[in-house]
Amino acid sequence: xxxxxxxxxxxxxxxxxxxxxxxxxxxxxxxxxxxxxxxxxxxxxxxxxxxxxxxxxxxxxxxxxxxxxxxxxxxxxxxxxxxxxxxxxxxxxxxxxxxxxxxxxxxxxxxxxxxxxxxxxxxxxxxxxxxxxxxxxxxxxxxxxxxxxxxxxxxxxxxxxxxxxxxxxxxxxxxxxxxxxxxxxxxxxxxxxxxxxxxxxxxxxxxxxxxxxxxxxxxxxxxxxxxxxxxxxxxxxxxxxxxxxxxxxxxxxxxxxxxxxxxxxxxxxxxxxxxxxxxxxxxxxxxxxxxxxxxxxxxxxxxxxxxxxxxxxxxxxxxxxxxxxxxxxxxxxxxxxx
Amino acid sequence: xxxxxxxxxxxxxxxxxxxxxxxxxxxxxxxxxxxxxxxxxxxxxxxxxxxxxxxxxxxxxxxxxxxxxxxxxxxxxxxxxxxxxxxxxxxxxxxxxxxxxxxxxxxxxxxxxxxxxxxxxxxxxxxxxxxxxxxxxxxxxxxxxxxxxxxxxxxxxxxxxxxxxxxxxxxxxxxxxxxxxxxxxxxxxxxxxxxxxxxxxxxxxxxxxxxxxxxxxxxxxxxxxxxxxxxxxxxxxxxxxxxxxxxxxxxxxxxxxxxxxxxxxxxxxxxxxxxxxxxxxxxxxxxxxxxxxxxxxxxxxxxxxxxxxxxxxxxxxxxxxxxxxxxxxxxxxxxxxxxxxxxxxxxxxxxxxxxxxxx
Amino acid sequence: xxxxxxxxxxxxxxxxxxxxxxxxxxxxxxxxxxxxxxxxxxxxxxxxxxxxxxxxxxxxxxxxxxxxxxxxxxxxxxxxxxxxxxxxxxx
Numbered sequence: 001x002x003x004x005x006x007x008x009x010x011x012x013x014x015x016x017x018x019x020x021x022x023x024x025x026x027x028x029x030x031x032x033x034x035x036x037x038x039x040x041x042x043x044x045x046x047x048x049x050x051x052x053x054x055x056x057x058x059x060x061x062x063x064x065x066x067x068x069x070x071x072x073x074x075x076x077x078x079x080x081x082x083x084x085x086x087x088x089x090x091x092x093x094x095x096x097x098x099x100x101x102x103x104x105x106x107x108x109x110x111x112x113x114x115x116x117x118x119x120x121x122x123x124x125x126x127x128x129x130x131x132x133x134x135x136x137x138x139x140x141x142x143x144x145x146x147x148x149x150x151x152x153x154x155x156x157x158x159x160x161x162x163x164x165x166x167x168x169x170x171x172x173x174x175x176x177x178x179x180x181x182x183x184x185x186x187x188x189x190x191x192x193x194x195x196x197x198x199x200x201x202x203x204x205x206x207x208x209x210x211x212x213x214x215x216x217x218x219x220x221x222x223x224x225x226x227x228x229x230x231x232x233x234x235x236x237x238x239x240x241x242x243x244x245x246x247x248x249x250x251x252x253x254x255x256x257x258x259x260x261x262x263x264x265x266x267x268x269x270x271x272x273x274x275x276x277x278x279x280x281x282x283x284x285x286x287x288x289x290x291x292x293x294x295x296x297x298x299x300x301x302x303x304x305x306x307x308x309x310x311x312x313x314x315x316x317x318x319x320x321x322x323x324x325x326x327x328x329x330x331x332x333x334x335x336x337x338x
Numbered sequence: 339x340x341x342x343x344x345x346x347x348x349x350x351x352x353x354x355x356x357x358x359x360x361x362x363x364x365x366x367x368x369x370x371x372x373x374x375x376x377x378x379x380x381x382x383x384x385x386x387x388x389x390x391x392x393x394x395x396x397x398x399x400x401x402x403x404x405x406x407x408x409x410x411x412x413x414x415x416x417x418x419x420x421x422x423x424x425x426x427x428x429x430x431x432x433x434x435x436x437x438x439x440x441x442x443x444x445x446x447x448x449x450x451x452x453x454x455x456x457x458x459x460x461x462x463x464x465x466x467x468x469x470x471x472x473x474x475x476x477x478x479x480x481x482x483x484x485x486x487x488x489x490x491x492x493x494x495x496x497x498x499x500x501x502x503x504x505x506x507x508x509x510x511x512x513x514x515x516x517x518x519x520x521x522x523x524x525x526x527x528x529x530x531x532x533x534x535x536x537x538x539x540x541x542x543x544x545x546x547x548x549x550x551x552x553x554x555x556x557x558x559x560x561x562x563x564x565x566x567x568x569x570x571x572x573x574x575x576x577x578x579x580x581x582x583x584x585x586x587x588x589x590x591x592x593x594x595x596x597x598x599x600x601x602x603x604x605x606x607x608x609x610x611x612x613x614x615x616x617x618x619x620x621x622x623x624x625x626x627x628x629x630x631x632x633x634x635x636x637x638x639x640x641x642x643x644x645x646x647x648x649x650x651x652x653x654x655x656x657x658x659x660x661x662x663x664x665x666x667x668x669x670x671x672x673x674x675x676x677x678x679x680x681x682x683x684x685x686x687x688x689x690x691x692x693x694x695x696x697x
Numbered sequence: 698x699x700x701x702x703x704x705x706x707x708x709x710x711x712x713x714x715x716x717x718x719x720x721x722x723x724x725x726x727x728x729x730x731x732x733x734x735x736x737x738x739x740x741x742x743x744x745x746x747x748x749x750x751x752x753x754x755x756x757x758x759x760x761x762x763x764x765x766x767x768x769x770x771x772x773x774x775x776x777x778x779x780x781x782x783x784x785x786x787x788x
Binding site: 179183190191192193194252253254256257258260261263 | 725726727728729730748
């Protein structure tokens with residue numbers, strides 16, 4: 001039987017086509033001793049430290065965008081959630097929901113991305129699942145990844161640890177991922193040098209925890225909602241006001257211009273390879289040095305601080321020397337004339 | 339730094355005046371830019387900035403929106419619109435909701451994209467929502483001319499372009515809003531020219547200043563207005579010389595004039611303002627969606643308690659609306675001023691809430 | 698009311714007699730959009746234009762456009778590539 005070029009419902013039926021899909025497409029790319037036996041689950045060795053569990057689902061459209069694809073995003077996103085908890089990654093699970101009609105070449109490409117991202121972090125895809133749904137406008141492929149990690153020694157993170165006077169750092173330029181994805185959205189297409197910053201931050205976080213220990217108080221990645229959403233959440237959760245300095249926030253000229261073109265606030269755009277760290281003032285120089293020594297932190301910067309404020313709001317010191325409130329972003333309807 | 343120096347001059351001028359000053363920024367983009375740049379935090383408290391009727395979404399009547407929704411419900415229609423209009427609540431839902439229910443609503447970046455859609459989908463009727471001020475009208479005009487030249491039969495527009503100066507005049511004629519001067523819209527002025535505001539300055543004795551959207555430009559425009567007030571003068575200053583000339587872009591305006599003619603138009607809660615809108619000329623009336631589909635503009639009915647109409651005239655300060663931040667928020671908006679990203683209420687909610695930014 | 702952004706024309710195709718005018722590829726610090734020159738037929742490659750909703754509304758004075766760029770550089774306090782220069786090698 002000539003193999004189809006696209007996913008058909010039978011691929012999810014549990015029979016011959018399912019076996020072939022796993023044996024010929026999935027296992028060769030993701031295969032590792034944990035996954036290979038294709039048992040119902042993976043047994044992992046016990047750890048000495050607390051375990052961290054996280055899950056995330058990925059529905060990005062289109063599946064492929066400048067700088068990455070849904071596969072890379074699915075691995076890095078979950079590795080980053082573990083990292084933001086101060087955990088080093090141990091294993092991933094991978095749930096694939098394939099829509100009838102998805103090109104096998106596309107699936108292969110995305111599986112390659114998953115494999116590469118996992119291998120780069122030294123993390124196995126230990127177990128997985130595949131389902132096929134009939135054609136229903138789901139965009140071809142939906143992914144869920146769950147990550148298991150172990151808390152790094154010396155990591156003590158939480159918004160409740162943050163206090164007035166602490167300093168806020170970021171590891172690089174903002175607004176790249178969201179804008180790169182928009183550039184390939186159907187009603188918006190434009191050519192751009194921008195690429196998604198999607199990257200796994202686990203080794204960067206390990207370096208940061210190593211350099212600062214308990215003086216590192218809080219970590220979060222500015223994904224959906226961008227830097228603005230993150231600092232609003234931080235202010236609300238910590239009860240301390242946040243002040244960012246617009247002049248200090250790194251942003252590529254192309255990202256700034258593209259955001260302006262689309263009428264978007266760069267602070268509200270999603271990032272997938274960035275972290276925001278809150279450290280005590282004494283630890284800031286060591287934190288910044290640790291970030292800058294790492295390839296993913298070359299443009300790290302001190303961008304703000306915590307200060308007493310009632311109610312605890314997030315404010316921006318603007319480029320021109322004024323101040324204004326930072327609010328949680330709402331969804332934007334693009335494109336706009338206003 | 340230039341901004342600090344300008345802010346200091348403004349403070350001196352306001353102090354020397356000895357009484358509060360009220361300026362109106364006509365343009366929604368100025369409302370947002372004044373907040374976002376932190377300009378408002380640099381200005382003295384006795385300088386009041388009012389938002390005017392310069393947000394295309396906010397001034398579009400409920401009747402226009404309801405007609406747009408009626409068209410979207412027709413199975414043969416693909417409605418093409420700028421993103422701004424998607425979430426505005428009409429009498430029975432928004433375009434976004436209609437899209438969720440299966441209506442064909444396409445968000446476009448340019449009027450050109452609407453025409454391209456008509457070329458690609460010859461079996462469908464593409465209707466373009468032609469909203470916006472003088473900045474956006476030339477694009478629609480060019481696209482109508484192109485549609486005519488290629489004999490395109492499945493393309494039409496729901497004409498909703500509005501003119502800024504008749505609205506400013508109507509506000510002044512109404513005499514209800516004490517405005518000392520106008521910060522004039524920078525990009526509208528690119529098309530119509532700075533001199534277009536001269537009748538406002540001369541007939542009503544109100545200082546005018548055209549400004550761009552960077553912090554220093556807006557502060558320079560405000561400083562120019564205060565200097566005129568101090569000297570007892572009323573003219574049009576141009577603080578956006580890089581983009582705005584005295585006469586504007588004649589070719590752009592001629593293109594508009596070929597396709598459109600001024601017509602009386604209904605503005606949200608302001609009633610009909612004479613010669614304040616653009617209607618298709620007879621030669622291009624076949625591209626008028628109202629005629630093609632027999633759809634009329636519904637009545638302009640305000641949602642209960644909604645004060646958007648008063649807000650766009652500068653009569654009500656957004657935080658003073660009883661619904662502001664409680665019954666009406668950006669996530670659950672009642673009126674367009676809270677929906678539109680350039681709406682005054684949305685700007686106040688996003689940047690000025692909780693007294694973080696001085697009034 | 699008016700989202701308009703300055704960009705630099707890279708190249709132009711098409712004819713002025715087309716109602717939608719010649720079409721320019723306009724560069725915005727590394728993103729590129731097509732804009733109609735119907736309202737600015739005199740614009741040439743290398744010119745800065747103000748683009749709104751897919752149309753160039755006016756040609757900008759280059760000195761003014763670059764002055765805005767200098768303001769940005771000064772404000773950011775770092776080396777930014779000049780408009781038209783090849784993109785920097787690293788983030």
